[in-house]
Amino acid sequence: MENSVRFFSGKNIKIESGSMGVLLKITLPDGTVYEDVEPRRYFPISDISRNISIVRLEEDDRGRDKLHEYFIIKDTANLDEDSRKALLTSLDRYYMIPKILDIYDQKNVYGILQWKVLTDRGVFAFDIRDIYSSIKQLNSGKILVIDAYDNRYEIDDVSKLSKRGQKLLLGYL
Amino acid sequence: MAEETKKMTFEELLATLPCKNKEVPAKFNDLVKSVMSEGETIYFYVISDVVLGSRYGESFVAVTSEQLVSYDEIREEKLLTFKISDIEKAEVKRMYGNALFRIKTGGKIIELNKCSYSVTENFDNIAQYINDLNEGKDRQDLIEAVREAYEKRQLYCPKCGARLPYKNAPCIKCADKKKILGRILGYVKPHILLLIVALIMAVITTITNLVPPLLTARLVDGTLVNVADLVEGTPEMESRVNELFSIVLFLFIINTFQNIVGAFRGYILRTASERITNSLKTELYTKAQYLPIKYYDKTSTGSVISRINGDTANLNGFIMRISQEVLTQAIQLVGIVVVMVSMNPVLSLLSLLPIPIVVVSAKIFSKFIHPYYYRIWKRGAKINSILADTLPGIKVVKAFTSEEKSINNFTETNKDLISENLKTAKISSIYNSATGLVMMMGSIVIWGLGGYMVLTKASFLGSEALTAGGLVAFINYMWMFYNPVQFFVSLNETFISAFTSAERVFEVLDAEPEEDFGRGNIPEGGIQGKIEFKNVSFSYEKGKRILSNVNFVIEPGEIVGIVGTTGSGKSTVVNLLMRYYDNYEGDIFIDGDNIKNIDLQYYRSSIGYVLQEPLLFKDTVYRNIAHSDPTMPVEDVIYAAQVANAHTFITKLPDSYDTMLGERGVGLSGGERQRISIARAVLKDPSILILDEATSAVDSETESIIQEAIERIINGRTTIMIAHRLSTLKKADKIIVVDEGKIAEMGSHNELMEKRGKYYKLVKIQSLASELGDNGVFEG
Ligand SMILES: Nc1ncnc2c1ncn2[C@@H]1O[C@H](COP(=O)(O)OP(=O)(O)O)[C@@H](O)[C@H]1O
Ligand SMILES: [Mg+2]
16 A cells, blocks of 8 residues: 555644745644645646645656655645745646636637637637647536647636627637 | 758858747847857747746747846846856756746756746757756757757748647648648549539539529410410410420420439439548548557547548538539529529619628628537537447446436436537527528519519510519529529638548648658568667657666577566567657667668567457457458468467357457457467467566466466567566566666576565565465466
């Protein structure tokens, strides 16, 4: 059996930003301190604020990345304000899944969709190759979009797009 | 090509620089120039898309002959420069949906730029360049390597600069539509005669179509007019009756003629169309057979299947429409207009009034309805995948009693499909009624106006006064007129959908097939079976090394075991030896020849390969064994079955060697299937035999039967055995221990046991397990 990893609810855990913004310093309720660790999501698409695994990246003797996993924080909602902020900042630096707020323009050229969108991170244009498998409605109702380079985007709520954006999307769901 | 670039002098190479992944805005160029000193040149640009705060924005990196220039619009110090020789290490950290380019200099790590996955690989290239240059490697070689890597993944069209959807995609802007059309029509060529005959028939039918309304007009205006004045027996009466019968007879002949011609034409068209579809399908399927395994790692087989089935049919439909209907519809359109105008120009003008409405609404409608069709198609595809998943997996479904869940899932999806279908039906039927109404209104107006003209015998512009028969004929023509109009309105849609299919079909046809550099190059005296791996490194996907620097030699006739934990890369070694993947570094030699230089078919046919999961086909047992050549002598096939310990159980099957297996060999036990696949390998009489965990999935009794068969067949052949249970390797001359893609140890069993390394540990673990009741004993 593989080593089992401990779960912590998140209560009484203190998280501070470490070097370079991504790395964190975490103090557990029993006082143990972990430095230079990074957070990873178990469910980077379906549940981004829960089940955060805390890992350390180490290089092995061949220069390959090895992931050492320490423990899991069940729910970021249980953290205190400052700790949560530090954790979210770090997650936000590692994970980039822009939220599409509106679709400005769309062209379908022989099966390749060209989109120009407004996201929470600015305006961006990209192409979608395999329309059928690249625009997916998840069980939660969220929509996941994958572009030609494997970048991911999501649409939280179709009804929040503009009328035109909704209409453009209609044909691909 | 690569040869030519090597011969380039450094000056010539410099002239091709700077390399860039996108057009470089003049502003960026000026920024870099501002920090450059005399004699310095720019080698590479990476135009990024994400800024350090993980937002989209302006950011780039330039590498010059002396320094690294980094720009980020939200960084406090927007422009940063570093002497390349001061950089201790440059690296790209891949994150999720983005990556970070950073350098180590003066003992400190500096995060320079962020990017989305779209440009990550360009950053990889320059990081590699900087590190290699500082290690003292040849500058020109390094620049060329970067340049080649850049070119391979050109993000913009070299002709027009337009953005490309993926690496080396055909440029949509530049794509010559005429070329695509020409290529589609190329499939017509072999059947051109049939199509021309059909076309001539269609033209004749179309022209004869114009006649009946004229005849009915004659009937109404001449034959059947002023009937009250007619007296029976008079010559006038007689000629009227004659005329009636002539017209009726003529109508009869025209209709019969049209139907006969129609029947012939239908058959001819069907013939041409079946042939065209067939040749398209065959070409696609043939191509699919020769595509490298790499292609299937990325593309789902489902999408290849849908191209073979759906898209070829769509293309065929398009070919038929273009080759037949464009001309006939045009003839009909022109013919009707000519006849109508010559009958009554004013009415003609009036009857054209609804046309713009019909055209515009058809355009709007097709745009509007299009998404709904896609939704229907998508739901249909989803239902297909539910079927494809659950029916073959019925045992699992039953074992976990999830029948109800399956049914619910299916009904839900079906409900969804029905609701989309109904929505579409609603829209279509509203549209159809509305256009019907508009057209009907038009004809009512014509009835009114035309009727009035008939009554008042009004005539315009010198044309003859309209008669009652003329009016009837006119209205007939008017209805006939809408057909070609609607055809031409939807022609654009037809083109778009056909071109989409064409792109999908041509993408497969144009995909690079497996390279067969050594075609026709068959080693004299056959393959002896000496295998040599020399500095072989390989990764399936970029960034994740699976094999690194693998070296070993296997002498002809040697039996070699490869051991290692799951995922250590054992099967990957075999994949490379089988030439399933060509894009490895280093070389693999057979009898001293690079395997890439040997005829591919010959090479593979001299290797017998038995996989862990025996792949059988839906065919008879006999043909499954004689898969490579069903015309083999029966004696050989049966002998092979005997060698594989398969003969006895086969003869006990209900239809013996004729027993039909289900898909993937359903109907046999795992061990039986494995023995058939061994018989298949034996029958090839290969010089090299590869057994990849051939007995891992069977019980120990079957294993010993198979093991006995294996020992019989490995005599005199170079044999590579990958085995989980080390006890199966007792006959091995040499054992190679693979660990995380590297060769950890190599040697005979005794040598490795003495060494007390990885192998020793593996053996100890297994013999411990065997003491606990498993049968993993190693007797050596
Ligand atoms: N087609 C593939 N695409 C990407 N990765 C693969 C592919 N096949 C195998 N791998 C990866 O390569 C590694 C070695 O696999 P393999 O050679 O099959 O191991 P084994 O030693 O068990 O035979 C594994 O980590 C596996 O995930
Ligand atoms: Mg394997």
